[in-house]
Amino acid sequence: MNDPRFTIHDPRGKRAYYPLFADLAGRRCVVVGGGMVAQRKVTTLLRFGAKVTVVSPTATQRLQRYAKQDLIRYVPRRFKACDIEDAWLVYAATDEETINQSIFRAASRRRIFTNVVDQPSLCSFIAPAIMKRGDLVIAISTGGASPTVAKRLRREFARTIGTDYAELLRLLNSLRPIAKRKLPSYDDRKRYFDRLVRGRVFDLVRRGRSNDARKTALTLLDKQSNGSRNFKHQIPSTK
Numbered sequence: 001m002n003d004p005r006f007t008i009h010d011p012r013g014k015r016a017y018y019p020l021f022a023d024l025a026g027r028r029c030v031v032v033g034g035g036m037v038a039q040r041k042v043t044t045l046l047r048f049g050a051k052v053t054v055v056s057p058t059a060t061q062r063l064q065r066y067a068k069q070d071l072i073r074y075v076p077r078r079f080k081a082c083d084i085e086d087a088w089l090v091y092a093a094t095d096e097e098t099i100n101q102s103i104f105r106a107a108s109r110r111r112i113f114t115n116v117v118d119q120p121s122l123c124s125f126i127a128p129a130i131m132k133r134g135d136l137v138i139a140i141s142t143g144g145a146s147p148t149v150a151k152r153l154r155r156e157f158a159r160t161i162g163t164d165y166a167e168l169l170r171l172l173n174s175l176r177p178i179a180k181r182k183l184p185s186y187d188d189r190k191r192y193f194d195r196l197v198r199g200r201v202f203d204l205v206r207r208g209r210s211n212d213a214r215k216t217a218l219t220l221l222d223k224q225s226n227g228s229r230n231f232k233h234q235i236p237s238t239k
Contacts, residue, residue, distance in 0.1 A: 017126055017143055025049030028086055032079045032103055033093030034059030037117055041091045044130065046071060055083045056094070081106040089125075092116040120144040129154040134166025135173065164206045171205065172196065175217055182225040192224050 029045050031038050034056030042063060045052050052072040054063055059074060067074035075083065079099055084090050090112050092103040104122040107114035116122035128139035129150035138157055140150045172193060183189045196202065196217055204213035 017141065024088065026051055027088040028053065029089045030055065030084050030087045031091045031093060032056065034063055035093065036060060038093040039063055041093060042072060055079050079103060084110065084112060087112050090114045131157050133161060133163055135169045136165050167210060168202055168205045171214060179221060182221055192221060195220060
């Protein structure tokens, strides 16, 4: 089988990272290190609702401010293995090789996903470049080969994907409960939402006419719901 979509990863070869989106809201994540790199990791984790602990003898002013605002827990000392107990995810962002290695070993023993910054061989996960527009999140990875390329692609996506996608997602999310009531069939709902994304509704959203987009979407929902009921009534009984 030569189709690259079905290539099986050989664990003896180059690492292949499995992409996923993790729910970190309210979950304990530990960042070891208090410099600018650690600050960037902490800031991103906070954006996604993580409960962050920072362990480092020193910390940037922003990290200290986060601690004073109770946004993070700051432990002002060197790393100890007990610091990562009950953590879901760990970042090591120190300049000391021996500490980074000890963090990775301690986390691996506890089966905690760990990233040692700029050391792919000491990573059980790698962090992608992230572009966020409301509920739309695009994560870009080069498998650790070039974070610079990933960041460049993120900038290109940011130029081409505007806030209209975030507005569309808000609309679709608000319509989902109504669609489930009026269109019990998954296939019917799929056709309905495909129609919204490809047709006039998205065009109205892009033109800044969100209220008109919602009215049009509800009208289409009523028509499709009535059409589905009429079609079912026309099916002859087999009794």
